[in-house]
Amino acid sequence: MPELHVIDSLTDAGHPGRINEDAQGWNASAAFVLDGATTLGPSVAPPPLTDAAWLATSVSARLRENLAPPATVAGALRLAIAGAATRFHEMAGGPLEPWRYPVASLLGVRVAPEGAALFGLGDTVAFLRDGSGATWRWTPAPHGRDNERALARAALERNNGFGSAGAAYDEAQALAELRRKRAQRNRPGGSSWLVGVAPEAADHLQTRALDLSGPVTVLLCTDDFAELVDHYRRHDPEGLLEAALRRGLSSLCAELRHIERQEDPEGRRYPRFKQSDDATALLARIG
Incomplete structure (x- = not known):
C-alpha cells in the first residue's frame, strides 16, 4: 500500500477576536482539511465555539x-x-431557519491498497505534483468565486471597508444574500452539497485518482490559503508547492497575512468579505 507522510501543517485564525472555524487531521491512511463556513447568526454550540467551529472539530475527530x-x-x-447531526439537533432542541445549519468544505487525500485519491466537497483547494511530475490545481467546487468577490466588493463599498470587526459580511444586504445562499445548501435535488448535518452529502463526494508512478506531493488548503495563487497571484501552483517545501507553511501564512493586513487592509485591491479569513494548510508526500 502507498505510504502517506505529513510533512507540515498549519492552521491560523483570521482575526484575534474570532475563533478559528477550520480544522485538520490525519492518520496513517488519510489527511484532510475542513473549512467551516462563517456562522451567519447566533450559534447553538456552547461558547466559545461557533456552530461552524463545532462542526469542523466534530467531523475532523470522527x-x-x-x-x-x-x-x-x-x-x-x-x-x-x-x-455530528444527531448531536447538533440535540443542542438546537428544534428546527432552525435553513441558513442556521452549519456547513463546511472538506478536502483530503486517501491512500489504500488500490492506490490514492483526492476527495472533497466545497471550495477547498489542492495543489499537486503527481507521479508523472505534472503540477496542477484541483478543487471539488463546481463553480468559481467571481460572484462572491463581486458581492464582497459591493458590501465593502456600502460598509466603507471592513470596520473594527475586520469583516463586511454582517452588512445588512450582504448578510441577507449570504443567508439566502446558505439556505440552498444540502437540499434534496440540489447541486450544492457540503459537510453539514445532512448525511446524504456523502453521496455527492467528489474524487480524483492520483498518478502514483512516482512520488506525489500534495498541499491541501482552505480557500483563504489558496488565495496566494487564486486571488493575490503571488505564486503559481508549482511555485506554491516549491515555497511550501523550501520555506514551510508558516512563512507562506506570514506572506498571506502581510498582503491582507499591510498591502490591502481595506479590501480595495482584493475584495473579500473578511480582511483575513481562517487559513489552514497541510503538506504531505505519498510514495
Whole structure:
C-alpha cells in the first residue's frame, strides 16, 4: 500500500477576536482539511465555539478515527456527518431557519491498497505534483468565486471597508444574500452539497485518482490559503508547492497575512468579505 507522510501543517485564525472555524487531521491512511463556513447568526454550540467551529472539530475527530481501510471515504464521511447531526439537533432542541445549519468544505487525500485519491466537497483547494511530475490545481467546487468577490466588493463599498470587526459580511444586504445562499445548501435535488448535518452529502463526494508512478506531493488548503495563487497571484501552483517545501507553511501564512493586513487592509485591491479569513494548510508526500 502507498505510504502517506505529513510533512507540515498549519492552521491560523483570521482575526484575534474570532475563533478559528477550520480544522485538520490525519492518520496513517488519510489527511484532510475542513473549512467551516462563517456562522451567519447566533450559534447553538456552547461558547466559545461557533456552530461552524463545532462542526469542523466534530467531523475532523470522527474522520481521524474512522477513515481507515476497509472503510470507504464516503462511508466514513456519512458516519461522521450522522454523528455530528444527531448531536447538533440535540443542542438546537428544534428546527432552525435553513441558513442556521452549519456547513463546511472538506478536502483530503486517501491512500489504500488500490492506490490514492483526492476527495472533497466545497471550495477547498489542492495543489499537486503527481507521479508523472505534472503540477496542477484541483478543487471539488463546481463553480468559481467571481460572484462572491463581486458581492464582497459591493458590501465593502456600502460598509466603507471592513470596520473594527475586520469583516463586511454582517452588512445588512450582504448578510441577507449570504443567508439566502446558505439556505440552498444540502437540499434534496440540489447541486450544492457540503459537510453539514445532512448525511446524504456523502453521496455527492467528489474524487480524483492520483498518478502514483512516482512520488506525489500534495498541499491541501482552505480557500483563504489558496488565495496566494487564486486571488493575490503571488505564486503559481508549482511555485506554491516549491515555497511550501523550501520555506514551510508558516512563512507562506506570514506572506498571506502581510498582503491582507499591510498591502490591502481595506479590501480595495482584493475584495473579500473578511480582511483575513481562517487559513489552514497541510503538506504531505505519498510514495
